[in-house]
Amino acid sequence: MCTLITKQVKIDGSGKGSDGWFTLREANVSYDHPFNAPMEHALNLDFVNEAQGLDARVAVELSEQAARALVDTILAVLDEARDGGHLE
């Protein structure tokens, strides 16, 4: 059953949805039933722009292990970019 574990974070960036690229404003992060991934619960990322309506959404559904690995990898890449003086 639905855990209803969810959090939202404001973000800046772009996402490619069913109608092409759009500006991302929010990311909804939940650990709940996925729509497609073959597991009972997943770490769900919905990159959205609420002002543009329900269809402005890029969805990702990950296993717990995949989500943790992704977070570690993102941080490692950002650290390397910072250490190389590439961050804007």
Next chain:
Amino acid sequence: MVETNKYEGMLAEIITMSTKNGELINAYFARPLGPGPFPGIVIVHHMPGWDEWYRETTRKFAHHGYAALSPNLYFRTGHGTPENVAAKVRAEGGIADDQALGDLEGAMQYLRSLPNNNGKVGIFGTCSGGRHTVLAACRIDGFDAAVDCWGGGVVMKEEDLSPKRPVAPIDYTKDLSCPLLGIFGEDDTSPTLEQVAQHEQELKKHGKSFEFQTYPDAGHGFFYYHRPNYRQQQAVDGWQKIFTFLENHLKLAS
């Protein structure tokens, strides 16, 4: 029962219905053709939304001789694909119990108002819809049978209560007003076997009419043929139990 030489027909369509509070929402309505009388059943969709599985399930009940009405509990969130609407609801932490109950009471009243209703209306739901079914059977007068399939969150910890879900459904057990059938999987994590047993104890304590069936080698949502948790034998048996239970309480009892 299907018989090869009998006429059979069904009408299934989106309609507009009134909630208890007089708001208009849409609903999927499938009913057998013919004069009836037919029992009614309210079909309560799950967290993943008012989706294709629920369209099919609503028609399945009509095929079995029920006027089946599935209200769109996510109507107020907006419109789009069921998945995009449900994702928005998920991000908002679900819908409020009182709002869902108003919609379900409106659906029950709609079915009772039909000229060919046989005087009986049941309610069926899975996942969050199973939880809403238990709540409705306790808090709304007018249901004659209820079927809860793997509704988690019937038993809730104090810290999980919220303005949208202020009371755990199990705490309304004394008000349950109709027979309840529960269908569960042993491997489910919500509800767990312990939570199902706790609900069972509460129902016994208050002398309620209920049947709980828990299937081995089945987890959450084992009727969903499009998901990896599908379990063919358990699902077939579960559907048989549901239709036997509803026939006893909504057809033979009329």
